[in-house]
Amino acid sequence: MNVYKAIILVGGPSRGTRFRPLSLNLNVPKPLFPVAGHPIIWHHLEALSKIEGLKEVLLIGFFEDSIFHRFIDDAAREFPKINIRYLREYQSLGTAGGLYHFRDEIQRGDPQQIFVLNADVACSFPLKEMMKFHNTHRGLCTILGTKVAREVANKYGCLVAKPESNEVLHYVEKPESFISDLISCGIYLFDCAIFNEMKKAMQNKKNQVDQDQFMDHDDQLRLEQDLLRPLAESMKLFVYVTNDFWRQIKTAGSAVPANALYLEQYLETNPERLLKKEPDGPTIVGCVYKHPTAFVDPSAKIGPNVSIGPRAVIGKGVRIKDSIILDNAEIKANSCIINSIIGWDSKIGTWARVEGTSITNDQIVITQNGVKVPSITILAKEVIVRDEIIIRNCIVLPHKELKTSCHNEILM
Numbered sequence: 001m002n003v004y005k006a007i008i009l010v011g012g013p014s015r016g017t018r019f020r021p022l023s024l025n026l027n028v029p030k031p032l033f034p035v036a037g038h039p040i041i042w043h044h045l046e047a048l049s050k051i052e053g054l055k056e057v058l059l060i061g062f063f064e065d066s067i068f069h070r071f072i073d074d075a076a077r078e079f080p081k082i083n084i085r086y087l088r089e090y091q092s093l094g095t096a097g098g099l100y101h102f103r104d105e106i107q108r109g110d111p112q113q114i115f116v117l118n119a120d121v122a123c124s125f126p127l128k129e130m131m132k133f134h135n136t137h138r139g140l141c142t143i144l145g146t147k148v149a150r151e152v153a154n155k156y157g158c159l160v161a162k163p164e165s166n167e168v169l170h171y172v173e174k175p176e177s178f179i180s181d182l183i184s185c186g187i188y189l190f191d192c193a194i195f196n197e198m199k200k201a202m203q204n205k206k207n208q209v210d211q212d213q214f215m216d217h218d219d220q221l222r223l224e225q226d227l228l229r230p231l232a233e234s235m236k237l238f239v240y241v242t243n244d245f246w247r248q249i250k251t252a253g254s255a256v257p258a259n260a261l262y263l264e265q266y267l268e269t270n271p272e273r274l275l276k277k278e279p280d281g282p283t284i285v286g287c288v289y290k291h292p293t294a295f296v297d298p299s300a301k302i303g304p305n306v307s308i309g310p311r312a313v314i315g316k317g318v319r320i321k322d323s324i325i326l327d328n329a330e331i332k333a334n335s336c337i338i339n340s341i342i343g344w345d346s347k348i349g350t351w352a353r354v355e356g357t358s359i360t361n362d363q364i365v366i367t368q369n370g371v372k373v374p375s376i377t378i379l380a381k382e383v384i385v386r387d388e389i390i391i392r393n394c395i396v397l398p399h400k401e402l403k404t405s406c407h408n409e410i411l412m
């Protein structure tokens with residue numbers, strides 16, 4: 001039986017800017033932001049825990065060591081068959097620099113194949129299908145690919161592949177003009193021989209520095225440009241195309257559609273995780289997750305696509321749909337929350353309305369021509385919305401108290 005390892009690329013604090021205002025809560029780095037009741041990377045671990053022969057998962061990033069301690073302790077109890085550790089880069093080393101830096105650690109125990117997963121994605125993780133595909137092709141790397149709308153394709157790594165064999169002929173990272181609607185999902189399966197290719201890529205970089213007096217050498221290595229592109233040129237890169245769900249979690253607002261995707265997946269795989277309709281309980285529409293310590297008044301109507309975090313309190317007659325309610329938030333009687341994220345410890349008064357606009361493609365722009373683009377409404381930590389106030393399409397920074405209604409604004 002093959003021995004597998006997995007790496008989750010968790011990045012670091014400076015990368016969280018697009019995740020504002022939620023990234024302003026320094027205790028909860030983006031990879032640990034809860035979607036469908038669990039931290040984003042918990043879903044990665046759950047998928048990896050189903051791979052026979054997978055012994056270890058290494059989180060690689062440049063956050064402080066302590067940030068993942070509690071998560072790793074909890075995950076170790078939940079997934080006892082896998083050893084989970086955090087390896088910290090001394091600075092941002094790029095998407096492959098950490099893999100190269102920790103190559104001995106990764107190869108310890110002699111794994112034959114290694115999964116590498118970007119942290120900031122929501123996916124059905126068809127890892128077993130990728131393994132099967134990888135073992136029947138002669139590539140060094142199988143990349144998970146999916147088709148996206150033509151207009152957004154150039155925000156991703158784009159692939160042109162031979163239709164009959166799925167061998168990747170061209171790999172271009174975020175091209176300036178359209179080359180393909182088949183994109184990289186940021187999920188890879190590598191043979192261990194990839195470390196020789198990394199060594200070559202590092203050597204190429206050193207040679208360039210030697211020839212160019214204005215360039216300084218560093219330990220940065222980009223998985224996409226420095227490794228995947230040459231792999232495609234040498235016919236060692238293949239793509240396994242999935243039609244199942246995949247979505248990037250870049251902006252804070254994109255956590256809401258990611259939440260919906262995982263909740264819908266629970267319906268198929270783990271319906272017991274979803275809130276059930278009880279005779280004396282609240283009205284439930286579609287998929288809803290509620291933490292066991294949260295309280296929902298029986299006269300409330302919740303769903304679809306709602307996650308309610310620990311110790312949240314949802315009052316009488318409240319209506320919530322397509323939203324994430326974070327820990328300790330309180331929604332008072334008769335308020336309505338739609339397409340929104342309600343931050344930790346936030347309080348919404350009675351008869352208030354907090355509402356956003358659903359996002360279709362992965363929307364990265366927050367303002368255009370100085371005007372806030374309609375999107376998910378996000379209240380950061382400890383925001384107070386007074387009774388009868390309407391907040392629509394707004395981003396609200398931590399500790400604000402909103403006493404008047406606001407539309408299409410960033411409230412600092």
Ligand SMILES: Nc1nc2c(ncn2[C@@H]2O[C@H](COP(=O)(O)OP(=O)(O)O[C@H]3O[C@H](CO)[C@@H](O)[C@H](O)[C@@H]3O)[C@@H](O)[C@H]2O)c(=O)[nH]1
Nearest residue numbers: 009010011060061092093094118119120156157184185186
């Ligand atoms: N350890 C570590 N991780 C990093 C670093 N820089 C980024 N990451 C992590 O690497 C992943 C990719 O992040 P980005 O570099 O921001 O790339 P991207 O814009 O998300 O694009 C990547 O993902 C797309 C799919 O979501 C791909 O389509 C694209 O080709 C590329 O791989 C994220 O999980 C991020 O946390 C680093 O220096 N060190």
